[in-house]
Amino acid sequence: MPATDATPARLTLSGISKRYPGVVANDDVALTVLPGQTHAVLGENGAGKSTLMKIIYGATQPDSGEVWFNGQRVHIRNPQEARALGIAMVFQHFSLFDTLTVAENVWLGLDRGLTLAQVSTSIRDKAAQYGLDLDPKRPVHTLGVGEMQRVEIIRALLTNPQLLILDEPTSVLTPQAVEKLFVVLRAVAAQGCSVLYISHKLHEIRELCDACTVLRAGKVTGICDPRLESNASLSAMMIGAEPPALTHHARVPGSPELRVHALDLEREDQFGVDLHGVSLQVCAGEVVGIAGVSGNGQRELLYALSGEDTRARAGAIRLGSSGAGVDASGLHPGARRKLGLHFVPEERLGRGAVPNMALAHNLLLTRKEALSSSRWGLGWIKVKQLEHQARDIIQRFNVKAGGPQSLARSLSGGNLQKFIVGREIDAKPKLLIVSQPTWGVDVGAAAQIRSELLELRDAGCAVLVVSEELDELFEICDRLHVIAKGRLSPSVPVAQATVEQIGQWMSGLWDISEARHAPT
Numbered sequence: 001m002p003a004t005d006a007t008p009a010r011l012t013l014s015g016i017s018k019r020y021p022g023v024v025a026n027d028d029v030a031l032t033v034l035p036g037q038t039h040a041v042l043g044e045n046g047a048g049k050s051t052l053m054k055i056i057y058g059a060t061q062p063d064s065g066e067v068w069f070n071g072q073r074v075h076i077r078n079p080q081e082a083r084a085l086g087i088a089m090v091f092q093h094f095s096l097f098d099t100l101t102v103a104e105n106v107w108l109g110l111d112r113g114l115t116l117a118q119v120s121t122s123i124r125d126k127a128a129q130y131g132l133d134l135d136p137k138r139p140v141h142t143l144g145v146g147e148m149q150r151v152e153i154i155r156a157l158l159t160n161p162q163l164l165i166l167d168e169p170t171s172v173l174t175p176q177a178v179e180k181l182f183v184v185l186r187a188v189a190a191q192g193c194s195v196l197y198i199s200h201k202l203h204e205i206r207e208l209c210d211a212c213t214v215l216r217a218g219k220v221t222g223i224c225d226p227r228l229e230s231n232a233s234l235s236a237m238m239i240g241a242e243p244p245a246l247t248h249h250a251r252v253p254g255s256p257e258l259r260v261h262a263l264d265l266e267r268e269d270q271f272g273v274d275l276h277g278v279s280l281q282v283c284a285g286e287v288v289g290i291a292g293v294s295g296n297g298q299r300e301l302l303y304a305l306s307g308e309d310t311r312a313r314a315g316a317i318r319l320g321s322s323g324a325g326v327d328a329s330g331l332h333p334g335a336r337r338k339l340g341l342h343f344v345p346e347e348r349l350g351r352g353a354v355p356n357m358a359l360a361h362n363l364l365l366t367r368k369e370a371l372s373s374s375r376w377g378l379g380w381i382k383v384k385q386l387e388h389q390a391r392d393i394i395q396r397f398n399v400k401a402g403g404p405q406s407l408a409r410s411l412s413g414g415n416l417q418k419f420i421v422g423r424e425i426d427a428k429p430k431l432l433i434v435s436q437p438t439w440g441v442d443v444g445a446a447a448q449i450r451s452e453l454l455e456l457r458d459a460g461c462a463v464l465v466v467s468e469e470l471d472e473l474f475e476i477c478d479r480l481h482v483i484a485k486g487r488l489s490p491s492v493p494v495a496q497a498t499v500e501q502i503g504q505w506m507s508g509l510w511d512i513s514e515a516r517h518a519p520t
Contacts, residue, residue, distance in 0.1 A: 008068075009032050009034055009035075010035045010069070010163055011056065011067075011069055012031070012032050012068040013030055014030055014068070015028050015029075016029040016066075016067070017029070017063050017064045018048075018055065026048045026218050027048075028065075030220060034194065034211075035192050036193070037195070037210060037211055038208055039194065039195065039197065039212070040199065040213070042213070042215070042234065042237070042238050043214060043215035044414075045412045045414030045418075045442045046414070046415055047238075048218040050413075055076075056089075056196070057079055057082045057087060057089040061077070069163075083109065086162035087163045089167070090153055090155075090164075090165065091152065091167055094151075098139070098140050099139065101138060103119050103136035106136075110155075110159065120136040126154050127154055132153070132180075134147070138271045142272060143271075144298060146293065146294020146295065147294050157184070163195075164185075166196065168439075169181065169199070170204060178204070200441060209226050210226075235444075238442070239443070246450055246475060248454060252285070253286040254285050255321035256281040256462075257282055257284050257321055257325075258280075258317075258319060259281045260280050260281065261279050261315065261318075262277050262279055263275055263279070263301075265311060268309070273296060273485065277488075278301060278488045282463070285458070286457060286463070287453065287464075287476050287477045288462075288463070288464050288479050288481070289464075289466075289476075290464070291468070292506055296483050296485055297485070297487075301483065301488075302343075302433065304317065305317065306345075306433065307335070314327060314329055315327055315329065319340070340430030341431045343433045344435060348416050349409060349416070352420040357408060358390075358406065359394070359404050359405070359406055359407075359408060360387045360404035362408055362419075363386055363390055366423065366424065387405075393422040393426055397418045397448065398448065399422070413439075414440055414441040414442055414445050415445075417437075417445075417449070421434065425452055428461075429461055431462045434463070434465050435467075436468070437449055437450070437467065438469065450472065470499060478494060480493075482506055484506055
């Protein structure tokens with residue numbers, strides 16, 4: 001529905017600027033979104049996209065500039081006022097209370113006249129309509145990242161917004177779920193709701209959006225119709241060049257660095273997933289991927305492999321290529337790191353990094369080179385060595401940060417991800433387990449992370465990647481498994497796998513799929 005004199009633009013930003021110490025997040029930004037338009041905001045990590053969205057939603061106040069909504073100048077002081085205007089937002093970093101249930105979290109942002117039972121019914125109806133599996137009674141702390149994102153999306157859609165802001169909404173959704181979400185977003189736009197869509201997935205923007213504003217270093221550097229652009233041209237507008245193609249050299253894997261045999265684990269809470277007979281191995285010099293819809297046992301498997309859950313029976317998890325390896329089933333994470341295992345969790349803040357600690361001191365979570373002890377048993381931290389290590393990682397992985405003393409929470413999501421992945425790669429592991437390696441990361445940074453993982457593999461490291469990005473798994477993996485309902489499929493060489501086959505396996509139908517794809 002185009003804007004006319006009678007139908008003003010849904011949203012107009014004029015001269016929006018926002019400065020923080022040492023950085024200009026937004027610099028004289030102008031943006032116009034029409035009624036019923038799906039408008040992409042594109043830019044690399046740290047370009048100012050999230051800050052701009054927070055200004056629109058009232059979570060951040062601009063230093064200067066004007067905001068117009070439905071033809072009226074507005075001053076949005078907080079998210080409550082934004083919601084009252086008809087603006088809803090799904091954040092990249094979720095704003096959920098861990099100790100509350102799904103329904104209670106959704107209830108907080110809705111009409112107080114509704115009962116919790118009514119909200120639960122609405123959640124079930126919306127979830128069924130959009131094909132998103134969601135239990136209103138589950139506590140949020142039991143959910144995986146993908147499930148938390150479903151909560152945020154459902155919560156936003158239940159407000160029937162006039163402007164829906166989506167910050168990386170598909171970063172942990174399967175291709176099938178993305179297709180269903182796009183159907184919903186097209187229907188929402190057809191009814192006159194405007195959509196502001198932030199994504200680093202260029203093919204999604206080209207498929208879904210009919211307008212695009214490009215930010216670089218806080219400034220608007222281009223406005224286009226993404227349907228008329230290519231991935232290469234959008235990349236050039238965003239980062240100044242097309243990301244280099246990955247080089248994936250065929251090689252013969254070495255001995256297994258990780259052996260998992262018939263791993264059975266009962267869930268630790270009522271909303272978890274039991275693991276049933278999980279068996280896999282990852283050899284030196286190969287990348288093995290695990291695909292699957294969030295909430296099918298990924299969290300339980302990763303906890304068991306990292307040492308956060310030590311309930312596995314003796315012999316179920318073995319590390320090391322010497323002989324049959326070392327039985328690591330009962331070892332804690334520190335002991336497993338001594339055997340060469342390093343780990344990148346899916347949650348950046350809180351598990352991957354301590355928000356209020358400097359990047360240099362965050363190295364101490366998994367790196368002990370800068371620790372020493374005296375003959376009296378006292379521990380010492382070699383601060384200069386820590387800072388030197390952090391500075392090297394920042395430079396090598398092109399992390400946009402003020403330096404080693406920058407707090408982890410001050411970085412954009414993509415830049416913090418680059419630092420955490422870089423911290424573990426720099427440790428020169430024998431086995432690296434990575435969960436969601438490029439979640440919310442721009443195309444340039446994603447290409448760099450994937451390239452570094454392949455270099456690590458070519459140097460002889462065993463790499464296990466758990467991801468809900470099928471394109472990513474097909475791009476970097478040698479073999480693929482699928483996890484569904486706590487069971488692990490057989491592995492299939494990526495060269496022989498298809499998206500259709502992996503999609504079927506995500507429903508636990510690998511026996512049927514194998515028969516269908518078997519030679520006659």
